[in-house]
Amino acid sequence: MTPRERVIASLGHRETDVLPLDLGSTLVTGIHVSSLHKLKVALGLIREDEPVKVIDPFQMLGEVDDELRKVLGIDTVPLFPPKNFFGFENADWKPWTFFDGTPLLVPGKFNTTPDANGDIYQYPLGDTRFPPSAKMPRDGFYHDALIRQKPFRDEELKVEDQIEEYTLLTDEELSYYEQESKRLYEETDYAVVSSGVPGTNLGDIAYVPGPALPDPKGIRDVEEWYISLMTRKEFLKEVFSRMTEIGLENLKRFHQAVGERIQVIVISGTDFGSQHGPFISPSLYRELFKPFHKKINDWVHQNTSWKTFIHTCGSIYALLPDLEEAGFDILNPVQISAAEMDPEKLKEEFGKDFTFWGGGVNTQTTLPFGKPEEVKEEVRRLIETFKKGGGFVFATVHNIQAKIPVENLLALFEAVNEYR
Template sequence: RKRVLDAINHRQPDRQPVDFGGSAVTGMHVSCVAALRDHYGLEKRLVKVCEPYQMLGLIEDDLKETIGIDVTALMSRTNMFGFENRDWKPWTFNGLEVLVPEDFRVTVEPEKGGILIYPKGDRSACPSGHMPKDGYFFDSIIRQKPIDPDNLDPEDNTEQYTLLTDLQLDAIEADARAVNTGEYAVFASLINTALGDIAFVPGPDLTDPKGVRDVAEWYMLTASRPDVVHKIFERQVEVGIANLEKIHAHVGDAIDVLFLCGTDFGTQTSSFCSVKTFDALWKPHYAALCGWIHKNTTWKIFKHSCGSSERFFESMIEAGIDIINPVQCSAKGMDPKMLKAKYKGRLVFWGGGVDTQQTLPFGAPEEVRKEVLERCEIFSDGGGFVFNSIHNVQAGTPIANMVAMFDAVKEFNGRGN
């Protein structure tokens, strides 16, 4: 825990801290977790799918210790499809048997053979996720009803943003006590403040979503009706701060890092909007959330944004964001040396350790080793870096490359850095 706290406070830690499994954007596909457990000869057990949307696997303490993880997750008990991770049962896909929650209820498409999953496990509702035959994760199914662009009700797009109940708060407090041992840094993903996140716009957790639920329609809405978007964001922030107040009253400083939002602003070569639009539409709402957090807690604020996102970093820093992820160095304008030189001491890089689009899945182990060592050398100087791959480790990644990644971090630490 101290190692992570040093890094995120821009102090040189005793060695390079590592996160895998701390959040839904810093994890591993369940098949990768299973492969690592087998490789290291750990106790034979089925791996739990802790995030069914992306089919991420739970990294338990024995594997954490083996591969050198410094972070533990404090996640909502409810996943992105709106049902709780409890009452586990076996399920097999692509020849791998895993454990899924009781309300993980699916059907198979009669002709194509794809898998359909249902919000809140309710098969009477329209399915909200689809995994192609022989696929490895789910995509959202768009379920938008006809809308009148001139008569939109912002309330229709805020139905999943609700105040936490006493029962939910008691569960958060119990979970925080369980993970807050002092051994690991606590990474919390507890509230939905996803301001325009394309993973949440379709409402995969809702049985009967209202409002604008098509991703393309949403992006057009940000340009055509910013007044409506502002009202949606204002409601999200209002509920978000109210819930943060309740959570803080229950857990206090047990949280070290808070996942704020997963909205992507970068593409491979450009961005989804201009900095001017970001500053006008998103920045005030991020600033309101971050302002409350920094005024009332010791938590550091984690923001996820894929792709060519550097153009937004100054605005994010001004809004109060402390940590950026996944640091997609392969995207345009995301050179690691430039990023470290420009933002050293001002922004923590959580990720960027190895490319998950090319190097990790398709390179040789020595190429993985070389890239990991280079990234650690660049980003670790003066702290401000938590090692993670660039987004989740995907299914099909060779076990030799995953092992090479972890071995390279250990090699770097062994150099006395």
């Protein structure tokens, strides 16, 4: 099987020659630049002084290139948007040394100048004339969103303010997607995974503060947003309704540009779970999110061959029946360390409903703090559990984080290729 055939078969719940492997096809199945650099050095792909590229400045994720794909046996390739989390292009690369000494290449508009305390700030659109929208503390590993919410009264809230960043795809963006999807589909045999289009990602808390907006208006504070799920339901229904209209139009335009050259599209990255249970009740999900999710997924399934991908962290067992009814095909990150997220129970009860994309190793404890043999054993056990009958693409639980021992990184991929 080719990598693309392998992923397609697994998405169809058919067993494959070897288990499909993903690393880096999405911004929730990636690897932190520090860990990526250590891994590539250990594999002999680069020297200690050679840099790796930052493709997601917010989470500081690194570029998984073709050379690494071939060495590890990765089956996927990303179709990323033309602009990153902060609204500027990953272009005009420049060198920068990370706090921990990792040599990097960052986009030209990535701010590398620290303030007096040594902190690094990023700016909307990469434009320092605007107030910063994120901060990476000195010696940190990631950016934290900065809350820039202005005081407001409920009667002043406007739907158009709340969805300012969700715009229709432009001719320039569609041309980019057409050309890039052709390149990935025709020049590689990997499964092509799209990060999605503006308007479908209802309530994704990473985007609520408006990191790419020079002057965000509306509800932009994280705590206030979660409170609003209960106190401003009717307003949020209007917001989600309008977002869905934009999302559906963008899906139509996107489909015209890429056709069937992609296999997977990320529809939602909204986290509905905490470590111990869902953030929201099933009844609130049914009221606020499910009708819109179903409308979006239905359009995809009625008009394309794509499979729809939802990323939602935490303990979401109680929400799984509703997510299935809403039409999601793929569940990520399969946070096996959270309450009620037992791998065997998930596979037995929902293995025919979802493709589990993730759940391959516990990134909270085992990968960062376990011994290499413990990493290998956990990978073996989880592959054995999830692989049966297809419907499983191996990925770690969320991104591979910083400060992972290189011995554990090597053990992870050695085990994947031994047991896949």
